[in-house]
Amino acid sequence: MNLISRYIIRQMAVMAVYSLLAFLALYSFFVVIDEVGDLGKGSYNGMKMMQYVLMQMPARAYELMPLGVLIGGLISLSQLAQGSELTVMKASGLSTKKLLLILSQFGLIFALATVALGEWVAPALSQRAENLKAGAVNGKISTGSTGLWLKEKNSIINVREMLPDHTLTGIKIWTHNDKYELAEAAEAESATLNPDGSWQLKNVRRSVLGDDKVSVSSESTQRLPVELKSGLLDVLLVDPEQMSVSELATYLKHLKENNQQTQTYAIAWWRKLVYPVAAWVMALVAFAFTPQTTRHGNMGLKLFGGICLGLLFHFAGRLFGFTSQLYGIPPFLAGALPTIIFAVLAVYLIRKQERR
Structure with missing residues (x-):
């Protein structure tokens, strides 16, 4: 030069x-x-x-x-x-x-x-x-009036809010069978993120729909395997224009795997x-x-x-x-x-x- x-x-x-x-x-x-x-x-x-x-x-x-x-x-x-x-x-x-x-x-x-x-x-x-x-x-991070919605395989998950320490609160999970019929509904008071990416649910109330009855149970804690990477929860809280190319690519892959609009x-x-x-x-x-x-x-x-x-x-x-x-x-x-x-x-x- x-x-x-x-x-x-x-x-x-x-x-x-x-x-x-x-x-x-x-x-x-x-x-x-x-x-x-x-x-x-x-x-x-x-x-x-x-x-x-x-x-x-x-x-x-x-x-x-x-x-x-x-x-x-x-x-x-x-x-x-x-x-x-x-x-x-x-x-x-x-x-x-x-x-x-x-x-x-x-x-x-x-x-x-x-x-x-x-x-x-x-x-x-x-x-x-x-x-x-x-x-x-x-004192909280809200993703909207109805919370954050996620789709994981046969489950639809709703998280009401995320605290600044990444604690999830107000978790609701609806699971359907292969015929897309509601098979199970669960609600947890809160959840924390495990190092392996799974969620540790606390105070879980579960309802399993049978042929002629509904079985209700409760547990103080339960591990929920989730393929969604923990970093994506942060990604979902920002505007797409503020995400990096790598974050967008990761989330696009997740949306495609779950047959969602991209x-x-x-x-x-x-x-x-x-x-x-x-x-x-x-x-x-x-x-x-x-x-x-x-x-x-x-x-x-x-x-x-x-x-x-x-x-x-x-x-x-x-x-x-x-x-x-x-x-x-x-x-x-x-x-x-x-x-x-x-x-x-x-x-x-x-x-x-x-x-x-």
């Missing part, structure tokens, strides 16, 4: 980080306003609110990374063009192909940062943030898989919307258009994911199409710019 390459990448990286920090500050401001209403509930105070907001920031940084790359690239390249630095570089032998290679290196750096955030940092901190808030507000999680899996590429694509889009000289149109107008395009990508990706479920669009297209469209647009605009 020569001096010019390092200079361009440094300029673009600095502006991309500044843009990302500006968006995160704006996001945090609105989150704090939203969270003020929960202050005073249980032990949820100002300190815990700030912890919650800070732990959610890596997830937001992951979502905003392509937008930060686009705006940072637009601003830095526009500054280089306005100062005639791009013109001087091209006059000294920097071809468009070499410049695109430099932009690709810049995009690759932020693509790798997106992978690191999306796979390791954001999912773990998002789960901890939700557990922190739920535990502080009411569309939502499949779209999220493909979107997470393709999303780091979007950071690289946005570096090309930034170049496509940057006038190479101050004579090529209104620079401020092009910069504004590029920013609007980045916002369109940010919100269109989510909207397309929701609408695709309604019309049965294949998960691959639902997750990858926005990035593909922007990549094609970037190539078209760059070629058009070079023909001038």
